Amino acid sequence: MSHSPLTRETVASHNKPSDLWCIIDHKVYDLSDFVDAHPGGSVVLEQVAGTDATTAFYNLHRQEVLEKYSSLCIGTLSGEKPEVIVPKPGDLSPVPYAEPLWLREEGKSPYFKESHRKLQRKIREFVDRYVSPEAMEKEKDGSYISQELIDRMAKNDMLAMRLGPGRHLRGKNLLGVVKGEEFDYLHDLVQAQEFVRANSRGFQDGNMAGMMISLTAVLQWMGNEELKQKVAQEVFSGKKKMCLAITEAFAGSDVAGLRTTATKTPDGKHYIVRGTKKWTTNGMWCDYFVTGCRTDKGFSVLLIPRQDGVETSLIKTSYSTAAGTAFVEFNDVKVPVENLLGEEHKGFIVIMSNFNHERFMMCCAVIRFSRTVVEECLKWCNQRIVFGKKLIEQPAIRQKLAKMISHVEANQAWLEQIAYQMSHMSYAQQSKHLGGPIGLLKSFSTRSAHEIADEAVNIFGGRGLTQTGMGRVVEQFHRTYKFDAILGGTEEILADLGVRQAMKNFPKSML
Numbered sequence: 040m041s042h043s044p045l046t047r048e049t050v051a052s053h054n055k056p057s058d059l060w061c062i063i064d065h066k067v068y069d070l071s072d073f074v075d076a077h078p079g080g081s082v083v084l085e086q087v088a089g090t091d092a093t094t095a096f097y098n099l100h101r102q103e104v105l106e107k108y109s110s111l112c113i114g115t116l117s118g119e120k121p122e123v124i125v126p127k128p129g130d131l132s133p134v135p136y137a138e139p140l141w142l143r144e145e146g147k148s149p150y151f152k153e154s155h156r157k158l159q160r161k162i163r164e165f166v167d168r169y170v171s172p173e174a175m176e177k178e179k180d181g182s183y184i185s186q187e188l189i190d191r192m193a194k195n196d197m198l199a200m201r202l203g204p205g206r207h208l209r210g211k212n213l214l215g216v217v218k219g220e221e222f223d224y225l226h227d228l229v230q231a232q233e234f235v236r237a238n239s240r241g242f243q244d245g246n247m248a249g250m251m252i253s254l255t256a257v258l259q260w261m262g263n264e265e266l267k268q269k270v271a272q273e274v275f276s277g278k279k280k281m282c283l284a285i286t287e288a289f290a291g292s293d294v295a296g297l298r299t300t301a302t303k304t305p306d307g308k309h310y311i312v313r314g315t316k317k318w319t320t321n322g323m324w325c326d327y328f329v330t331g332c333r334t335d336k337g338f339s340v341l342l343i344p345r346q347d348g349v350e351t352s353l354i355k356t357s358y359s360t361a362a363g364t365a366f367v368e369f370n371d372v373k374v375p376v377e378n379l380l381g382e383e384h385k386g387f388i389v390i391m392s393n394f395n396h397e398r399f400m401m402c403c404a405v406i407r408f409s410r411t412v413v414e415e416c417l418k419w420c421n422q423r424i425v426f427g428k429k430l431i432e433q434p435a436i437r438q439k440l441a442k443m444i445s446h447v448e449a450n451q452a453w454l455e456q457i458a459y460q461m462s463h464m465s466y467a468q469q470s471k472h473l474g475g476p477i478g479l480l481k482s483f484s485t486r487s488a489h490e491i492a493d494e495a496v497n498i499f500g501g502r503g504l505t506q507t508g509m510g511r512v513v514e515q516f517h518r519t520y521k522f523d524a525i526l527g528g529t530e531e532i533l534a535d536l537g538v539r540q541a542m543k544n545f546p547k548s549m550l
């Protein structure tokens with residue numbers, strides 16, 4: 040920090056490549072030692088040497104660049120005040136439409152009560168402080184989630200919370216603001232949407248998505264109570280990791296086409312599992328695989344611990360390898376019969392039982408990520424100057440934004456309504472009445488994501504195709520939104536499910 044008062048005149052005198060200062064948002068930056076390291080080159084900095092470069096800077100950079108390089112700042116201009124809002128961990132975004140309506144200062148909601156608001160604040164701060172920095176790093180270098188973050192989440196019951204409401208939360212005081220017994224699907228929506236704000240799609244799945252879709256099967260269907268408690272404790276405490284291994288190269292949704300076999304040993308004490316699985320999220324580092332197998336009279340689900348004969352290799356997909364997506368091979372793996380989940384040959388129901396929750400989580404996520412893309416576009420359009428005016432001043436751009444905002448708000452409203460219904464229905468009622476609507480919402484919200492990604496890239500131009508800099512989030516969304524359209528049931532299958540379920544409940548008489 041400089042000790043003498045900083046004035047615009049003093050800054051103007053530091054206008055040479057070897058002595059280069061400039062002003063950004065009323066703050067003075069000494070760029071003399073940074074000129075040669077600047078990713079945008081030295082020439083552009085020399086062009087603004089000694090001047091107020093605020094407009095030029097925000098036309099090309101994200102605010103986070105200034106936070107990263109804060110050491111270059113030597114002080115604030117005497118008598119002036121910075122105007123740019125720098126968010127603190129936990130803050131809501133001041134950008135219109137960047138938060139769902141219920142979260143805005145003026146926002147009311149028939150659904151969200153004080154405990155939802157309290158939980159939202161706690162999780163936002165946690166994500167800003169601990170999840171986002173790691174997520175950005177891992178998304179980039181493709182390495183896996185740290186044990187430190189897993190431990191931190193486990194300590195705060197966040198792993199258990201992410202399985203949704205249920206008996207596993209009994210007796211817990213979640214983040215000190217919600218009793219486990221009171222945690223409903225609106226709390227669930229809150230936690231899911233807050234975690235997505237780390238804006239790292241591969242890491243988002245790398246952050247225990249495998250556990251979210253597999254441990255439920257163990258809790259609900261494992262017959263041996265002692266083994267169930269042991270495994271649940273290991274996973275909720277973050278000591279062991281679990282994933283769901285159903286899809287194969289041969290078959291995805293078509294379970295009848297699976298080729299992994301589980302054959303009982305003559306003494307009836309074990310199964311011998313042989314086969315392969317593909318696109319197993321988190322498979323690279325998991326200790327347990329909830330695995331779909333063909334048994335002699337049908338389909339069965341087994342909890343397979345990692346052991347000799349289980350091999351995992353990394354599959355590179357469009358998102359980061361931080362998700363740990365694996366090709367899994369079971370080469371004559373011996374599994375005790377106690378590890379069977381549900382009844383032998385009746386495994387379909389075991390797999391089906393978590394579909395609604397999984398898809399609901401995916402809706403929460405893709406709708407929240409779509410909203411962030413809208414926020415990015417609004418910020419960019421307000422910041423970017425082309426043909427002498429801000430992008431937002433172009434009517435064609437405003438049309439695009441209007442469409443994107445409408446998709447997000449409509450989907451969020453539908454999502455909240457479904458979460459409310461889920462909170463007031465038994466598991467059986469949910470299965471009967473909500474499988475279709477959740478399927479339709481997932482299908483529709485990923486179609487919306489398609490529209491939003493398309494418009495966002497057009498708005499950002501080349502930056503929407505560039506993995507660093509201003510368009511980073513838009514580029515990533517455009518590259519990865521298809522994960523939500525494919526995983527957990529494709530758009531077509533889910534749209535069809537929505538209509539078929541409606542027809543099942545159709546009155547018998549002609550209307």
Ligand code: HEM
Nearest residue numbers: 068078079083087092095096099100101104108507508509
């Ligand atoms: C404190 C001052 C500055 C810092 C720390 C800084 C840092 C950076 C960084 C990290 C990048 C890489 C892209 C990104 O992450 O956004 C970049 C790119 C760039 N910078 Fe700067 N910069 C500064 C000031 C300026 C100014 C004043 C100008 C121009 C007038 C400028 C022009 C550019 C250009 C043209 C690029 C390439 C951007 C693109 O292709 O989108 N920079 N800068």
